[in-house]
Amino acid sequence: MDWFWLMVWWFAFVMYLVVLFQIVADLFRDRQLSGWAKALWMIALIVIPFLSGMVYLIARGRGMGQRQAEQMSQARAETDAYIRTVASSTPATSPTAQVSEAKALLDSGAIDEREFAALKAKALA
Structure with a gap:
């Protein structure tokens, strides 16, 4: 107690x-x-x-x-x-803007086709 x-x-x-x-x-x-x-x-x-x-x-x-x-x-x-x-x-950027940025990186040689495809798939997902 x-x-x-x-x-x-x-x-x-x-x-x-x-x-x-x-x-x-x-x-x-x-x-x-x-x-x-x-x-x-x-x-x-x-x-x-x-x-x-x-x-x-x-x-x-x-x-x-x-x-x-x-x-x-x-x-x-x-x-x-x-x-x-x-x-x-x-x-927030639109998927179209993300794809165009990735395309610009591809054109400048900063990324290759495989990385571009991955970024494009991620933006469109």
């Missing part, structure tokens, strides 16, 4: 740490809160951690969720923009 209660306490402690780290991250993410207010919240979280954590979640929990959602949507938009730029930098 001691192991069970040990696991319960460890679970509670880890959950407290997760909430505490979320609160600290939200404090530094909030642009509307002044530096002095952030410092006071940090002091409160160090001196009376459980009480100040609960007060923070009750008083600023809704804004905390909104800031997290904004950060996630901004990260998604940045990722989508990056993917669009990478995808557009290598435009």
